[in-house]
Amino acid sequence: MLADLTLVTKVALFRDHRAFEELVHKYQSPVRRFLLNLTHGDEALSDDLAQDTFLKAYQSIGQFKGMASFQTWLMRIAYNAFYDHQRRRRAETVSLDETAPAALLSVKAVKPSESTVMDVRRALSLLGEAERTCITLQMIDGAPIDEIAQITGMPANTVKSHLRRGKEKLKTFLKENGYDR
Numbered sequence: 001m002l003a004d005l006t007l008v009t010k011v012a013l014f015r016d017h018r019a020f021e022e023l024v025h026k027y028q029s030p031v032r033r034f035l036l037n038l039t040h041g042d043e044a045l046s047d048d049l050a051q052d053t054f055l056k057a058y059q060s061i062g063q064f065k066g067m068a069s070f071q072t073w074l075m076r077i078a079y080n081a082f083y084d085h086q087r088r089r090r091a092e093t094v095s096l097d098e099t100a101p102a103a104l105l106s107v108k109a110v111k112p113s114e115s116t117v118m119d120v121r122r123a124l125s126l127l128g129e130a131e132r133t134c135i136t137l138q139m140i141d142g143a144p145i146d147e148i149a150q151i152t153g154m155p156a157n158t159v160k161s162h163l164r165r166g167k168e169k170l171k172t173f174l175k176e177n178g179y180d181r
Contacts, residue, residue: 037136131166
């Protein structure tokens with residue numbers, strides 16, 4: 001974290017492009033994976049939103065206060081970029097594809113079967129946007145509840161509720177479809 005603060009300071013004070021490149025290199029994969037999960041596996045959209053995230057981070061890096069980790073601050077920007085995109089799409093009355101992100105399935109070391117991939121996609125499509133976001137942040141990125149609350153802007157108890165409901169929906173669906181482990 002101290003290394004991140006040093007890099008952030010170099011970028012904020014001196015507009016040091018190499019320091020920012022180091023931050024991008026360090027956080028590009030987690031940001032992209034997070035956005036890939038939120039966009040239901042849409043790689044092109046995830047890449048666009050990640051690029052937007054890093055551009056906004058660069059432009060506003062002087063506003064980083066260090067109250068949370070740089071990664072949490074960056075994920076909040078990514079979440080806001082996704083949320084802004086969703087609002088624009090809703091305004092255009094275009095709905096999102098309800099398939100689950102393929103990236104969720106790549107977390108396992110063993111490649112899942114095609115039927116398992118389809119079942120997990122269907123299970124995740126049952127979740128609301130907030131539930132899917134909280135599930136993704138906790139189960140894929142390993143974020144604790146307080147960090148999820150900071151990223152999403154939700155109270156911690158709301159995050160807990162979304163996690164509980166989301167996990168229950170996933171569990172019910174998977175049990176009904178022969179996954180009883």
